[in-house]
Amino acid sequence: MTPGNNGASTPEDDDPFGYLYADGQANGAVPPSGGGGYGYPGSVNRVRAVGERQYGQPQAAQTTPYGQQVPQQPQPYGQPNAQYAAPETFPGGADTTRQVPMGGDGGGRRGPNTKGLLIGAIAVVAAVVIGIGVAMLGGDSDDDKGGDAAGSTPTASQSAEPSQSATTAAADDDAELPKADAKALKLTGTTTASDIEGAKADGGIYVTGFNQVGASVTWTPSGIPKDGKYTLYVGYGVPGKEANATLTVNGTTSTTPVDMKNWANAPEGDYKKGWTHSYNWIQLNKGTNTIKISCEQGNQCDANLDQVWLVKGWVDS
Incomplete structure (x- = not known):
């Protein structure tokens, strides 16, 4: 590695598709072949086939930024990984004492109000039934009366009982x-x-x-x-x-x-x-x-x- 040219060994230069460009080909980028990796020579890219890595098995040594290799220590099953820390363990992290609302589902949200929906549905059905009943009763009444229903309805003057004073005055005027x-x-x-x-x-x-x-x-x-x-x-x-x-x-x-x-x-x-x-x-x-x-x-x-x-x-x- 010469001064002024870091090559293609740094992660930011590790372009897996460098072989598609002229400058990438000039720097030695090659397309993948067989089961190996691809990219620039000396790239930090590590390609593994699906299923190759097994949980709990020792991993290959990782390259530190200074070129030193730190062997990976296998972790026992069920034990926390030393390299991982949950966000709530850091200052200002997530609250680990989240309260679950009483009667809730534990997820912080309430389910649909099925009781209210049921009551609304019953009310709608009842209104429809009542409307049908009223319509049927009204239809029967009109059928019984026939076309003379409007003419047979007493007017206000016919149904109103005349006052005693009006009756007496009329009798006085007409009396012989x-x-x-x-x-x-x-x-x-x-x-x-x-x-x-x-x-x-x-x-x-x-x-x-x-x-x-x-x-x-x-x-x-x-x-x-x-x-x-x-x-x-x-x-x-x-x-x-x-x-x-x-x-x-x-x-x-x-x-x-x-x-x-x-x-x-x-x-x-x-x-x-x-x-x-x-x-x-x-x-x-x-x-x-x-x-x-x-x-x-x-x-x-x-x-x-x-x-x-x-x-x-x-x-x-």
């Missing part, structure tokens, strides 16, 4: 108010007759003899739905001239008389053509009331009476 013929009235100082045609009462019966002070007819209508304003109609007939009478409601005399004018424009003395009607605005109480029509001092009472009736509210006709 009382009406009476002459024969249903209470007579004082008068009588009934039917010889003059044209009376509206049943059988053509009317009240006669009213043309005297103290004569009266009294009507007691019942079933008045509520307190309030009503209109009293009086059917009468005059002989082509006007008459009037006193009106008393529930014991209170009205300041407005019952005007029995000749609205039919009958000729004087003709009762048959003088049938017509008049009205008065009055206040009534709920339930039963008393209405009295009388001939008092100052009244002109030459008239026949045939009917009386009520209308809700104060009307002008």
Whole structure:
């Protein structure tokens, strides 16, 4: 070995494929042949066939960096190799007291949560079964109802029970108010007759003899739905001239008389053509009331009476 040229005997120059290059061939690199090594002459490369080295057998002497050879000492089986030291024996090495988590597998990792997976699978299956059951029940119901299912469903207005106040108001508005013929009235100082045609009462019966002070007819209508304003109609007939009478409601005399004018424009003395009607605005109480029509001092009472009736509210006709 000459100064400036270390040859190919150093490990860093030991290129096993040096024979493939021109400079390697110039330095003596040869391809492998037989069972020997290959590379540069004098190379530190040591090639052994597979299986040649036996565990526990003496090894060939190793070459130290200074060219000295140290014989290898056989190691007894099972004893630590003096040339090897575990990393944890060095300062700052691996921790030799690694704790295994309780319930772990000793490898520091936990296995899959099989219990959670099982519960999730059961929940999914249960949801599917419930959904199928609901769908089957709903399908049967629709099949039973047929195409008229939507039309047969009651609406909110049909199913809702009307309030008591609404029902009462509707009944009050639609209630038929009382009406009476002459024969249903209470007579004082008068009588009934039917010889003059044209009376509206049943059988053509009317009240006669009213043309005297103290004569009266009294009507007691019942079933008045509520307190309030009503209109009293009086059917009468005059002989082509006007008459009037006193009106008393529930014991209170009205300041407005019952005007029995000749609205039919009958000729004087003709009762048959003088049938017509008049009205008065009055206040009534709920339930039963008393209405009295009388001939008092100052009244002109030459008239026949045939009917009386009520209308809700104060009307002008």
